[in-house]
Each structure stands twice: as C-alpha cells, then as structure tokens.
Amino acid sequence: MQSFYFLGIVLASYLASAFYDPALAFASLKFTSNLLIKILPILLLVFVVMFIFNFFVTPEMITKNLAKSSGTRRWLIAIGGGIISTGPIYLWYPLLRELKKGGVSDGFVAAFLYSRAIKPFLFPVMIFYFGWAYTFTLTFVMILMSFGEGVIIDRLNLKTAK
Amino acid sequence: MKNSKILTAAQKSTRAILNSLPILLGVVLLVGLINNLVPTSFYTNLFSQNLFLDSVIGSALGSILVGNPITSYVLGGEMLQQGVSLVAVTAFLVAWVTVGLVQFPAEAILLGRRFAAWRNALSFLFSIFVALTVAALLSFF
Numbered sequence: 001m002q003s004f005y006f007l008g009i010v011l012a013s014y015l016a017s018a019f020y021d022p023a024l025a026f027a028s029l030k031f032t033s034n035l036l037i038k039i040l041p042i043l044l045l046v047f048v049v050m051f052i053f054n055f056f057v058t059p060e061m062i063t064k065n066l067a068k069s070s071g072t073r074r075w076l077i078a079i080g081g082g083i084i085s086t087g088p089i090y091l092w093y094p095l096l097r098e099l100k101k102g103g104v105s106d107g108f109v110a111a112f113l114y115s116r117a118i119k120p121f122l123f124p125v126m127i128f129y130f131g132w133a134y135t136f137t138l139t140f141v142m143i144l145m146s147f148g149e150g151v152i153i154d155r156l157n158l159k160t161a162k
Numbered sequence: 163m164k165n166s167k168i169l170t171a172a173q174k175s176t177r178a179i180l181n182s183l184p185i186l187l188g189v190v191l192l193v194g195l196i197n198n199l200v201p202t203s204f205y206t207n208l209f210s211q212n213l214f215l216d217s218v219i220g221s222a223l224g225s226i227l228v229g230n231p232i233t234s235y236v237l238g239g240e241m242l243q244q245g246v247s248l249v250a251v252t253a254f255l256v257a258w259v260t261v262g263l264v265q266f267p268a269e270a271i272l273l274g275r276r277f278a279a280w281r282n283a284l285s286f287l288f289s290i291f292v293a294l295t296v297a298a299l300l301s302f303f
C-alpha cells in the first residue's frame with residue numbers, strides 16, 4: 001500500500017508541475033517514457049529468470065540443506081543459497097532463526113544474508129546500466145565479501161540468543 | 163504436481179514484479195522530474211570527487227534508502243549519467259542491498275540485537291571497501 005502512496009505523491013508532483021510549469025512536466029514525462037521503453041523489455045527478462053529460480057528453488061530446500069551440511073559445503077550452500085533466494089529479506093528471518101536454534105553459526109547466517117544482495121535475476125538490468133565487466137566484477141567481489149563477513153561474524157563470537 | 167509447481171512459481175514471480183511496479187514507476191517518474199529540475203552541479207557538489215569520501219556518502223545514501231534493488235540500479239545508472247563517480251554509485255548500490263536500517267528492528271528481534279548491529283555495521287564498511295575494490299579492478303579492463 002505504501003508503494004501506491006509513493007506513486008500517488010509523485011503523480012501529484014507531476015500535476016503540480018504541469019500547473020505551474022507545463023514545459024517541465026512535459027520534458028520530465030518525455031524522459032520518463034524514454035526510460036520506460038528501455039526498461040520494460042528487461043523487466044520481462046527479469047520475470048522469466050525469476051520464474052526459473054522460483055520453480056527450482058524453495059526457501060525450505062535452502063534451509064534444509066544448510067542445516068544438514070558442514071564445513072566448506074555449508075559455506076557454499078550459505079552463499080549459493082543467499083544468491084538464489086528470492087522474496088523480501090524479512091521473510092527469511094524466521095527461517096534463519098530456526099537454523100540458528102538448530103546450531104548453524106552466526107557466520108553462515110551473515111554470509112547468507114550478505115550474498116542475498118547478489119541477484120542473478122536482475123543481472124539483465126545491471127548489465128543494461130553498468131555493463132558486463134562491472135556486473136561480473138561486482139558479483140565476484142561480493143561473493144568473496146559474503147565469505148569475509150561470515151568469517152568475521154563467527155570470529156566475533158557474538159553469543160546471540162539461539 | 164508439476165503443474166502446481168509451475169503455477170506457484172508463476173504466481174510468486176508475477177506477485178514480485180507487480181509489487182515492485184508502483185515503486186519502480188514512481189522512481190522512474192521521479193527520476194524524470196529530478197533530471198529536469200536539479201542541475202548537474204548539485205551532484206558534483208554533493209560528491210566531493212574524493213574517492214573515499216564519495217564512497218562513504220554513497221554508502222550512507224544507500225543505507226538510508228530502501229526498496230527493490232532494481233530501483234537502486236535505475237537511480238545508480240542515472241547518477242552515473244549525471245557525472246557521479248563509479249565508486250560512489252557502487253557504494254550506493256551495495257549498501258542499498260546489504261545494509262538494512264529499516265529492517266533492523268525485525269532482524270534484531272529475530273536474529274539477535276548484537277548480530278544485527280554487527281552485521282549492518284560490517285556491511286556498511288564493506289560497501290565502501292567493495293566500491294573501492296571494484297573501481298580498482300575495473301581500471302585493469
């Protein structure tokens with residue numbers, strides 16, 4: 001609902017600018033329509049990739065594998081699971097809490113949450129704006145940082161409530 | 163069984179796209195308005211052209227703002243067009259998706275306050291480091 005409030009406020013700003021400065025509103029709409037024409041086909045591609053991920057991966061599948069695995073395999077599942085996970089982050093908190101209760105360390109949870117920032121289904125948009133080299137480099141560095149953050153969080157030994 | 167899996171995946175993907183559409187449309191409209199309203203000099207004044215400071219400002223902006231990552235790509239792409247450095251834009255993009263000030267209370271309640279505080283603080287610092295590293299690596303391409 002909040003998203004519609006935001007859109008409403010923006011549309012109201014357009015109405016106000018159309019009233020006071022029609023040229024500004026027209027130029028802004030022209031810019032917006034050009035941008036939308038560029039983005040919409042990419043959004044379609046995003047839907048297709050998202051569908052494929054949602055078809056093959058479920059939250060339960062990731063959490064089950066994370067709980068069962070250990071060592072390097074667990075790191076790979078935490079980071080890989082974060083990358084392929086979809087949906088709002090707060091939906092994952094209860095599942096991660098259960099994992100922590102089951103003995104999964106804070107570091108794996110942190111690595112999972114950090115690697116969620118890598119969104120393969122949004123690669124088409126990122127490539128459109130920033131190019132292949134940038135998308136590849138950023139993804140590579142962020143995978144390393146997921147591991148780094150996990151290791152640091154584990155070393156801090158936070159003793160958070162399980 | 164397979165049909166219901168296809169249906170669930172389609173519904174989930176459609177919902178995700180539809181949920182982000184009002185925000186995305188709002189952001190694109192806003193970008194159009196700001197693009198014509200705010201002079202380019204505003205961005206060059208906000209960002210100092212000092213790589214480290216720019217990455218801190220980018221990270222701070224990305225930490226405060228929330229929304230679908232696609233929104234940050236649109237904003238980041240336009241910032242880049244306005245002459246903002248790649249380091250600042252990268253810090254902004256990374257902090258947007260890794261630092262969650264708005265989700266902090268939920269994270270703190272469900273995963274522990276110390277965990278949430280440390281994770282977000284580290285993610286903020288990492289967004290600066292990632293931005294500087296990516297810019298440095300890209301200079302070799």
